[in-house]
Amino acid sequence: MDSPRFSRRLLLSVLSVLTLASLTTGPASGSEPAPAAAPAAVTFADDFDGPAGSAVDGGKWQIETGDNVNNHERQYYTAGNRNAALDGQGHLVITARRENPDNYQCWYGRCEYTAARLNTAGKFTQTYGHVEARLKVPRGQGMWPAFWMLGNDIGQVGWPNSGEIDVMENVGFEPSTVHGTLHGPGYSGSGGIGAGYTLPGGQAFADAFHTFAVDWAPDSVTWSVDGNVYQRRTPADLGGKQWVFNKPFFLILNLAVGGYWPGDPDGSTVFPQQLVVDHVRVSTSDSPGTGRAITGxxxxxxxxxxxxxxxxxxxxxxxxxxxxxxxxxxxxxxxxxxxxxxxxxxxxxxxxxxxxxxxxxxxxxxxxxxxxxxxxxxxxxxxxxxxxxxxxxxxxxxxxxxxxxxxxxxxxxx
Structure with a gap:
């Protein structure tokens, strides 16, 4: 990736659940013989239906709180439905605001912004499959929305040994481009392996909803936007470094404000800004054990x-x-x-x-x-x-x- 890129590691508040998460749903690669063939199935789905203003389903998501010094992000992630709420029309709205109503403290002093970050650690993990989200991103200098995944063993092995699959990231100074990236041992931060996808004709991703997906199989991850494949990565792309993507991962949605990569908001940035999520879905369409012979x-x-x-x-x-x-x-x-x-x-x-x-x-x-x-x-x-x-x-x-x-x-x- 051409732009500087740093870790999006978990906040400390999440690490306490990861030992539990390693025991929850999602097949572990190589731990036992492959299961009998079974039809492909949707294993996780959230269409964010519910009354306007309500919080996300706590059976599917947990809300992270605090700041993130790792990337020098400027926001404080708040709890509950303060910055992550349903809109009553089948969407989750994650809102970034220039505010500090409760005197939140960040790594740089009194926080200047609030936003939200959600994950499925301890609630849902999966190895392989089709992972997608339909999103409309915010716009403006300093905005950094992302849909991504972390290896479920992060609590034991740390980052980047856990692995990170960024399904979609956008930084506000590139309104027409999103990035998909792998991070792992020896290829993390600005050394991540990835590529960008740019809309034609100067369109901005903030203008409409788009579907961002990966098709994840043993030893391969393939990225697409609205069904258009733009990159595929395999162990051959790592120059002999370790491939750490054949194991369970969990999902993350967040909207960051500022940081090393996007830079901080400036006088052109309008607040509030919103990451609007129409749906998140995971299926087993590429999972080992779901395959079967077709005879003729x-x-x-x-x-x-x-x-x-x-x-x-x-x-x-x-x-x-x-x-x-x-x-x-x-x-x-x-x-x-x-x-x-x-x-x-x-x-x-x-x-x-x-x-x-x-x-x-x-x-x-x-x-x-x-x-x-x-x-x-x-x-x-x-x-x-x-x-x-x-x-x-x-x-x-x-x-x-x-x-x-x-x-x-x-x-x-x-």
Whole structure:
């Protein structure tokens, strides 16, 4: 990342819950054999429904309080619904104000601002999956909203050994750009591994809601904005440093004011400012144990050629062998995934004979599928069925889309 970037470590008030958090929900990687196959499911969802002015659901979130000297942030995070409240229209509103009604003390003296920070430590953790939030960010110099995750073992190993996955960060002096970043041992702070995504045409993220997501699989994290994938990171990107992202993490939402990276507010900054959250959702669509074979003609399996996760890899029929190349998850979002990527109609084609392939999940219609009770797998955009080319069950037979005929080479058991 080009801009200086420092740790967003937890406040001390949270560390006391982390030993408990390590015993709560979320599968631990490598601790026991993978569970039996199960359908993909939403494991965490908050649509922030409730009366205007009410606090967030305490069964899902805890509110952090205090200041944060680590980043030289200027705000004091308050408790309850003072700076984090529902608006009665299905949103959580996190508000930053220039105020200090209770004489809060910060690292630099009397605090100048208040805001809020929420996390799910001790309440919800997960290893792998699709993690997303639909947000409208604030605007102005010194604003620093974020949706991110920390390794659940932070209380035992500390930061950055715990790992940090920043799903979305925005700093006010870059109104059109958000950042996604990994932090871990040897690549933390300004040395984090990440990239930015910029809206076209000078649009500002504060002008509208946008959906920020990661698709997280063993040894890979893929970032997207509104379904547009803009980076994928694997252990190969770390230059031999330790990958610390195959374990449970918890979620964090916050709005900071000032700090090393965004800089402090100035005379141009208007208060109050708001981070508006429409929803937060986590699903198991990419989790180990949710994958299963899809069988077709001749009892052969839908297979990623060569178990290669590169974009454009052919999807074919092959003898069933229980490898990861044949473990597919059918997501609640209409995707069918293997090896951390999506089943995709090549170039978004709709013509008979258009092949299918593996590709980064990007939210496009080329990656939407409907599995019918009649055992068809249909791409609604083309209104055509997944089809084994030439009615062949030979190993290596390429899969394609074709006008639905009800033939055996278009029937699949998921």
């Amino acid at each position: 003609l001749g009892g052969k399996c839908v297979d990623v050629a060569g178990a290669n996760s590169a974009n454009g890899t052919a999807v074919q029929l092959y003898d069933c062998n229980s490898t990861a190349a044949q473990q597919w998850s059918v997501g609640t979002d209409g995707t069918i995934r293997a090896l951390g990527k999506c089943l995709d109609v090549t170039s978004g084609g709709t013509a008979d004979g258009t092949t299918v392939q593996l590709w980064d999940c990007n939210g496009s219609a080329a990656q939407r599928w409907s599995v019918s009770a009649a055992h068809d797998i249909v791409n609604p955009q083309a209104n055509k069925c997944l089809d084994a080319t030439g009615n062949s069950s030979a190993n290596g037979t390429r899969l394609q889309i074709w006008t639905c005929t009800g033939a055996a080479n278009q029937k699949w058991t998921v």
